[in-house]
Amino acid sequence: MIIVIGAGPAGLAAAEAASRNGSEVALFDSASRMGGQYWRHRAAVSGYRSNRADEIFAKVSSAQSITHISEANIWSAEREGGLIRVNYLQGGIESSLTAEKVIIATGAYDRTLPFPGWDTPGSMTPGAAQSLLKGQGVLAGKRIIIAGTGPFLLPVATGLAEAGADIVALIDANSPLRWSLSPLALLTNIAKFSELMYYARLIRKYRIRPQFRRAVTAYEDGVATISAINSRFHIKPGKSQTMRADVVAVGWGFVPDLSLGGILGCAQRVDSDGTVIFEVDENQMSSQPHIWIAGEATGIGGADLSLVEGEIAGLAASGQTIEKALLRKRVRKQRFADALKRTYPVRDGWREWITSDTTICRCEEVKSQEIKDSVSDLGAEDSRTSKLFTRAGMGLCQGRMCSRNVSEIVSGITQCAVTDGERIAASNRPIAAPISLGQLSDGKNSR
Amino acid sequence: MKNPDAIVIGAGIVGASSALSLTNAGLKVLVIDRGAVSSGTTGAGEGNILVSDKDPGPELALALHSRNLWFEMQDDVGDSFELEAKGGVVVARRDDGPLMKLASEQSQHGVMIEKCNQSRLHELEPYLHPDISSGVFYPQDAQCQPMLAAAHVIRTVVQRGGEFISQAKVTRINVENGAVTGIETTRGTFNAPIIVNATGTWAGELAELAGSHLPIAPRKGFILVTEPTKKYIFHKVYDSDYVANVASSDADLQTSTVVEGTRSGTILIGASRERVGFDGAMNYEILRTLAAQATSLFPVLRDVQLLRAYRGFRPYAPDHLPVIGQDAKVKGLWHSAGHEGAGIGLAPGSAALITDAILGRDSFMDAAAFSPARFGRVKS
Numbered sequence: 001m002i003i004v005i006g007a008g009p010a011g012l013a014a015a016e017a018a019s020r021n022g023s024e025v026a027l028f029d030s031a032s033r034m035g036g037q038y039w040r041h042r043a044a045v046s047g048y049r050s051n052r053a054d055e056i057f058a059k060v061s062s063a064q065s066i067t068h069i070s071e072a073n074i075w076s077a078e079r080e081g082g083l084i085r086v087n088y089l090q091g092g093i094e095s096s097l098t099a100e101k102v103i104i105a106t107g108a109y110d111r112t113l114p115f116p117g118w119d120t121p122g123s124m125t126p127g128a129a130q131s132l133l134k135g136q137g138v139l140a141g142k143r144i145i146i147a148g149t150g151p152f153l154l155p156v157a158t159g160l161a162e163a164g165a166d167i168v169a170l171i172d173a174n175s176p177l178r179w180s181l182s183p184l185a186l187l188t189n190i191a192k193f194s195e196l197m198y199y200a201r202l203i204r205k206y207r208i209r210p211q212f213r214r215a216v217t218a219y220e221d222g223v224a225t226i227s228a229i230n231s232r233f234h235i236k237p238g239k240s241q242t243m244r245a246d247v248v249a250v251g252w253g254f255v256p257d258l259s260l261g262g263i264l265g266c267a268q269r270v271d272s273d274g275t276v277i278f279e280v281d282e283n284q285m286s287s288q289p290h291i292w293i294a295g296e297a298t299g300i301g302g303a304d305l306s307l308v309e310g311e312i313a314g315l316a317a318s319g320q321t322i323e324k325a326l327l328r329k330r331v332r333k334q335r336f337a338d339a340l341k342r343t344y345p346v347r348d349g350w351r352e353w354i355t356s357d358t359t360i361c362r363c364e365e366v367k368s369q370e371i372k373d374s375v376s377d378l379g380a381e382d383s384r385t386s387k388l389f390t391r392a393g394m395g396l397c398q399g400r401m402c403s404r405n406v407s408e409i410v411s412g413i414t415q416c417a418v419t420d421g422e423r424i425a426a427s428n429r430p431i432a433a434p435i436s437l438g439q440l441s442d443g444k445n446s447r
Numbered sequence: 448m449k450n451p452d453a454i455v456i457g458a459g460i461v462g463a464s465s466a467l468s469l470t471n472a473g474l475k476v477l478v479i480d481r482g483a484v485s486s487g488t489t490g491a492g493e494g495n496i497l498v499s500d501k502d503p504g505p506e507l508a509l510a511l512h513s514r515n516l517w518f519e520m521q522d523d524v525g526d527s528f529e530l531e532a533k534g535g536v537v538v539a540r541r542d543d544g545p546l547m548k549l550a551s552e553q554s555q556h557g558v559m560i561e562k563c564n565q566s567r568l569h570e571l572e573p574y575l576h577p578d579i580s581s582g583v584f585y586p587q588d589a590q591c592q593p594m595l596a597a598a599h600v601i602r603t604v605v606q607r608g609g610e611f612i613s614q615a616k617v618t619r620i621n622v623e624n625g626a627v628t629g630i631e632t633t634r635g636t637f638n639a640p641i642i643v644n645a646t647g648t649w650a651g652e653l654a655e656l657a658g659s660h661l662p663i664a665p666r667k668g669f670i671l672v673t674e675p676t677k678k679y680i681f682h683k684v685y686d687s688d689y690v691a692n693v694a695s696s697d698a699d700l701q702t703s704t705v706v707e708g709t710r711s712g713t714i715l716i717g718a719s720r721e722r723v724g725f726d727g728a729m730n731y732e733i734l735r736t737l738a739a740q741a742t743s744l745f746p747v748l749r750d751v752q753l754l755r756a757y758r759g760f761r762p763y764a765p766d767h768l769p770v771i772g773q774d775a776k777v778k779g780l781w782h783s784a785g786h787e788g789a790g791i792g793l794a795p796g797s798a799a800l801i802t803d804a805i806l807g808r809d810s811f812m813d814a815a816a817f818s819p820a821r822f823g824r825v826k827s
Contacts, residue, residue: 087731378484381614395675437749438749441738443735
């Protein structure tokens, strides 16, 4: 038995590949439908190019040896003898499943940066705007600004435009000219051009005018401030404008969810863009025996790379041969992923956008000034000590949203770079999903 | 700082209060820590300031005085660390004989107690399981936010002329003719004739650096933290088994529930005790046991979500008493460590004892029971 955790592109590819030789697969996901965040489909959504999804959905659905365990939240995992047990909640009841092997494909969530007004109604992440549309068929607003950085902003903008939204601005903090830093990645991933042309056509159709080297630096009472920024994200004086919008959807790339692999002791490292990811070998195997990891948790790289990594992990875990061509394909996709990181960096000039009363931790309502005071008055030197003094990161999301930003703010004051150790410590949590004390105690009685 | 009068090693609550007490006595104090403020056991504690869990004896005498010193320290430093005399409620689930006997003995040694019948118990804690019918209320039990306390106390030390250097790991303790002369750290060499070892669970390692010995070992504990809830728990509530476990030397896992609410609305649930060295691994069976015990005390907690769990390492000595006093072998090396799970509560009292001992003054109690010499001198 192989447990695959996550039914996004990487997990689906892993499950499908592992099932080819008849291996029994239990495919876990917290959503009711397969697809993960990226393929969170409703049939009616268009303006969104992902034709590979249908093919893999069909294969996974028809495979006899794959059991899809949906709406299941895995809150912990443990070694038990030579096996691995995952403990999960489904319909309010805790159950567990044991297997010889596990493939972790838990994906990533939107990275956010604070700015004045980012915690007010109307401000959200592009992922949230998209999942409202794809998951529930709801348009987040009429006049929408899409901002942040990265190619993911394009499908969000065109998807919302197709659904009837007025995309009043599509703003990337980086310049597309940065692609010239990575000519090899472009030449070896020619197929990406047709995807780009697809979105370019839609952008022309809906008269969306992309803007570059700008950012939404404030949003108050339905008015967004759009500032010109330099390559370090510092605001250029005198070049700000304001624009009315019902929604500002701002995203700064993605942060992988490392909780489960961390609980199982899988080794981690800090990627070139500051993201904490898992170490894996050429077969996607983690530092821990019988655990493979694929997709965003081994480095942010998008669905194409996730599909290849998932396939390799699935084949490796089920003991099948991995063709050289598949490994070469991963090298090519990896090169493109590296180019994405080079083209769309998030620079630390954003720390100047916040004011003393900008909320940094939304769960515990901790303001920027409190973080600063914890450093200058109380001697906090990293996100952990700042958390102990201010409660930033102690709330419902357990710092998933703010701990990286707290680290950067503290580092800006102490003038000491954030250490890899701090980044890794702040990315790990012993409880992967909330569980009630009653469910937890019933688990004891049933054992 | 050039030539401090004393160097305190360790910026947890024990080191911080020692530094404050020495500063207030007129000494120039340098505090150093290998990490940041509160980065050891202080940063993993609940902030217990308890008299209820102590048997009559020297530790109870220290706890009673220390508890009052906490409020004096608040007057001195400012109301900045959520100090609250919330009171403790100890319940007996089965035979209440041992608890009632302990309470009677404690009351003869200055502990305020109120033996509670069912209706009084449920008046104090309305959400307590209806079957629990006997307990003792200890109004002196208190709580603080220990990380904030250590930070504010060290800030006060610095304001009064002291200095704090973080991220400085001690690599050597210089000893000449049987007396300390200073320390070497990863951030420089510092000389002083008085060194206070307040490194808690790591105090044994530090003693070794001076060529001495302290038998202090870690005792691991887990704490569960829930989502913020409506106020269900009004005091520090625990099971009378807890007292037995605190005093136990058994290496096996022991758990007995301590449940309390915090100002932020979260509920803290402790406390397991395990002697497994510095193995930090999460143990989900312990979390289940703690959750089962807490929900059996307070059934209303069944629907409350667990958000996180953390662990820490209590520093304990073989006889479960703190180690406070001059090293048995090295002059000028003073230890204040090994407070086990009671370090927050005992910190200001221990600071007063160590300061009095260093200055050769009379103190509020005889500290012989805490002397490092009780473990025997090590051969050189």
